[in-house]
Amino acid sequence: MYRGTAAGFLSGIEVGDIVEITSEGKTFKGVLMPRNELADDLHIVIKLDTGYNIGIAVGDKTEVVLVERRGAVQAAADVEIPVNPNLPTITILGTGGTIASKIDYKTGAVAPAFSAAELHAAIPELSSVANIKTKMLFNILSEDMTPGHWQTIACETAGELNNGSDGVIVAHGTDTMGYTSAALSFMLTGLGKPVVLVGSQRSSDRPSSDSAMNLLAATRVAVSEAAGVFVVMHASTSDDYCLIHRGTRVRKMHSSRRDAFQSINTLPVGKVTEEVEFFEDCGVRKEGKVSVSGRLEQKVALVKIYPGMSEEILKGVVKSHRGVVIEGTGLGHVPADVLSAVEHAKVLGVPVVMTSQTIYGRVDLKVYATGRQLLDLGVIPGGDMLPETALVKLMHVLGQTSDPAKIRRLMQTNLCGELSDVSRPDVFLR
């Protein structure tokens, strides 16, 4: 894994060994971490006792001392983790993504599976919070996640909860985590326990990885007294605390920052330090079976509007789909040129839901003439729903009913926190 300059300092030392590195007058001790194939050869990365990874630049005066050989001797998967009967039990479902694929840092391989033992080795604090069961559902990049995968995750989540798990964590790639959290929110009914999606913006073989802290925070939420579907991720670019977002209101708002996940049009519902603090009532843990409302109409499209857009694109989409979510401009507008495609949807009985590409705020089709025309054409206003959440919700609603009036009513009803009343002021811009 290490090559060039860095490898020169590591002869006889293996990833997983405990080392002491002295560089520029400072000494650091920790577990030698693997390096990504694309990383430079001028840094050595170790995991400190705090669980935090740091990268140390190597130079002429750097010294690396082997403190304890552990890398090859004791594969993490072989360790037996004792069950603590006083702690709750949670299940971590692996689906892929940075958090799952690199958590197996001991071997350095980009391994698909992560066992409870491996997690224990990587993040020992986990064992003081919960007994952890792990299950690898699949190992895909989150951009490859489909509605079919959401169904599997929903069924497995319900199964774990109904079989005694006190909470479920879904370890997920960050790219589409907001879509999946919305899907689970709509699909899991009668949910009396926490379901927590968690990801990592920086893999655990990199300095400043957020995976350990995010997973530990997610575990704390999974054993909390709340009930519902949440996303737990870093609150800032420091490692000070994590935020809890409602599954239907969260969006990845940065390509790489650790605090990329933001609650939109609402405040985060809570924060996680050593403790879990909920800012608002999000449902309370209760007994009862969880059901899965699993049917999804997969032929639903999300179309973003832009100047000069050909109406043919939207016409084509309307013809080949059973529902369409439009990401209009401003309060929910489309160019007059595109209206005929919306008319087409009306004729074909394809429901069209309007959202806004401004991300923040709400659509209002009553202010301008274009909006009123859209209302006349039967367009369903999406309120302050995220376009991505509206897409997932329309898949869900069309999976339950084909009655136009019911579709319209459900899309405008707040089912699980995705939609706020028009009279409620925007409490939180960004």
Add this chain to the structure above:
Amino acid sequence: MYRGTAAGFLSGIEVGDIVEITSEGKTFKGVLMPRNELADDLHIVIKLDTGYNIGIAVGDKTEVVLVERRGAVQAAADVEIPVNPNLPTITILGTGGTIASKIDYKTGAVAPAFSAAELHAAIPELSSVANIKTKMLFNILSEDMTPGHWQTIACETAGELNNGSDGVIVAHGTDTMGYTSAALSFMLTGLGKPVVLVGSQRSSDRPSSDSAMNLLAATRVAVSEAAGVFVVMHASTSDDYCLIHRGTRVRKMHSSRRDAFQSINTLPVGKVTEEVEFFEDCGVRKEGKVSVSGRLEQKVALVKIYPGMSEEILKGVVKSHRGVVIEGTGLGHVPADVLSAVEHAKVLGVPVVMTSQTIYGRVDLKVYATGRQLLDLGVIPGGDMLPETALVKLMHVLGQTSDPAKIRRLMQTNLCGELSDVSRPDVFLR
């Protein structure tokens, strides 16, 4: 305009008259403003001397006194505005939208035109900043703005600047103002004067309208020593100051808030109070002719990716367009299912540019396997360009050349502030 309860207090008083209203122990004096047809009948709106509109709730004890009849007596358009030879001259080009359509508040009509005299009447402070020439190019809702309109605005802007105007303001609807400001940025070459786009999130017949302050701030920037294309809008929900955004870096980030316009992946370039302050060097006013690089390839599409997306949508778009900008997930990813459509684009020689739906951050196609596959398929990474700006830039670049290598190079070159070097840290998240 006024009806019901409010109208009862206004007998014999016309919109445009100066009135004094006493309500709940407080007295306000100002110009009676018109009310929107959809507004309630329980408020009277007046424009204070400060230029700020307030809505006063009327009740049993409200008194309204006519102070000066001005509404019908003196139509604003009849007033002669003296030219002040000591002031610079600017041109305001009207294109439609809230700021232009409602600025004619004297008559209360949703009038398409605004004359210099009407502006003078509405915002008297303007005349102490510049001599103002106005020209109504068209009066359309900004969602109906097309690349053809951008060409007209660019030509008219260059014409005004080359004929002696010291600056140009483009009054524009807010929905697509960011697209137009990007288009003008790419199309105007040799620009040695300020071109300022300005809009209004609340029309001037509403309390808390931002139109007067935004237009005044835009005028200050239009006579400043800067050169370039800027957007000037409210900085916050208070009326404290306006921000100056680079034309290629600005996005409408809220459907209704007055501070909806935000610089993305960069700081705003300046602020406007009574003074104009630039935070960074944005080009300095200089002599010389402005040219228009007016050719745009209009067959360019912007396609947002989502889970479960059918590759047929992207295939259809590729077939019918000469360039495609993809709004991928995270660092710039698409589902494996969609890759064949990207391959199709490669075969057809249709350039594909990758941007991210996270809005903030930059794409990086070298981190994950999906990204590397996309690079192999010839996808052009869009860096930290806004998806909307990438769309407009690709229209511009394809208007100049059909040479694939040149298209690739230009799309990855910073032409007017739209793209920052990968080594530059993100200075500003949001």
